[in-house]
Amino acid sequence: MAQKVKLSTIAEALGLSTATVSLALRDSPLVAEVTRERIKAEALASGYIYNRRAASLRTSKSGIVGVCVHDIMNPFFGEILIAIEHELDRHRQTFILCNHYDALAKQRSFIDTMLQLGADGLILSPAIGTPASDLELAETNELPVVLIARTVEGAGAPSFRGDDSVGMEMAVRHLVELGHRRIALVGGTEATSTGRLREAGYLRALAEAGIEFRPEWRIAGPRSRHSGFDAVPGFLRLSDRPTAVCCFSDLVALGFMYGLARAGLRPGRDIAVTGYDDIDEAAIAVPPLTTVANGQKEVGRRAASALVARLGGTPFAAADELILPELKIRNSSGLD
Template identity: 50%
Template structure:
């Protein structure tokens, strides 16, 4: 009883220092009413923790003499056989094809994948990255969210977590990266539409804050310039990615005084929505208006009409990314390997007509 009375006058830090066992994150969390994860993030200056909370945690840890448990930290060197894979749209069949290739290649190396859909929310992406680090994942393969900057990527690299970027690129930092050549693909598809006789070609979809969105559009612009066709801003409809937005865009385009004769969908999902919208308006894709997509996902060749699309090497991207990551996991240094895969234009019935005017 006397011992208990004596402790009442001690500060929180003093009581923690006087504990019989080593001071732990759990003990700090119990004193501050915070989770162990929050305490850990605060001690590592994570931006996911509010400034006031971070300062409060760090002040108590310093006053109480907290020292990180290096024996526990050394567990980072142990293999968990888990790899994080993060993209912005898990329902897109193109990413499903990448997942399939990744899983097959990583399973051969006795690695399993954890999938995160960050939905282009940078905060969700950062949370997942922190979770992977806390659980000592063996590596990360990521299609970066909009807003990812060089500092975000450098933080991952500096942590020592094996890392490969896919499908999108972040400016001002060089890391292992695998993606299709979006500029070349956008230009090839637009050249085909021009060769088929089209002068009014709309570009629908694509987020210009991403490398894929910018470069496919840049390829479209370059091909039009080669043909002496001026870009009409009314035919350029960026950020249109949901089916509802695609239907609205198609309605607006068809209502123009001089509507497009061809529609370039940023990906096959956008192209599919455009074909549905055309039929709803009483027009037949491939006969009344040409429609093309990108990625050449499973089923594009079997749509009605068969969809012209740019094959974007999902399986090759997945396999190469798995190899680059596996090499890092097994001790090879991460080199800024930048692999651009040449796309392949696959022409089908959806763009096989010559407009009358």
């Protein structure tokens, strides 16, 4: 590597100006076809690398979109991310991924980094406790924000997610129809809109069925496979033990089923279990998991394309966009 080749290197080699070279490389019709071909050939031959920092400094567009979620390893987010990636790829946007693990400080530092890099937009599953002001900071600095999975009260940012309360209502109603009257809700927390809304759906379905809710049925907290597994012993010690368990997510349900099996109980036979999300694994689990499809693909696609549209100049449309959930009945809620 003798010298770094830049626009001016190519320009000099060809006896042209950097303006012409710049235009040609970006396929401007202003440049004559033959010139353009010569320039492109020279760029290729010389191993030219486009310097996006320089371009971005000049244009104040970076082609970068930041995406920050609780945990990218969670298949629920993973499935959303694939859809986002696909959509962003189509529009030649680079996306920068980050976990915030529900730590506000980590999320803030991510937003900061995106601001410093001059990112064009942000897709966020907001960390627990995110104040609207954190999102406004971004908007104020010309960094539009789109929310996924969760929403933030008072923030102008549009939110794309499944209809959590309706979805959970479906799951509970399904269990009621199977004859269950003692139904627990395992996992999730008051601290997120998801947790609150799913709990609301659960309570509504119970009320609708004329079942009086008992506080010990609500085992709040678990949101991972492991914590779902760990919730089992406590559940089994419940006096007048529920016959059915609605889990906050598939991950929690899958862990809970592992836990039940470990304790010698057969999910779907001894205890009915439902999940939420319908991740890929749900269908092959043992037993196959009854769950609520949460539209991950739609969430990702719509969020990304709303952002892309906004970058193109179209202002955001509606505030919140809810994707209709769909109940997937399999065997974990009762073997046939």
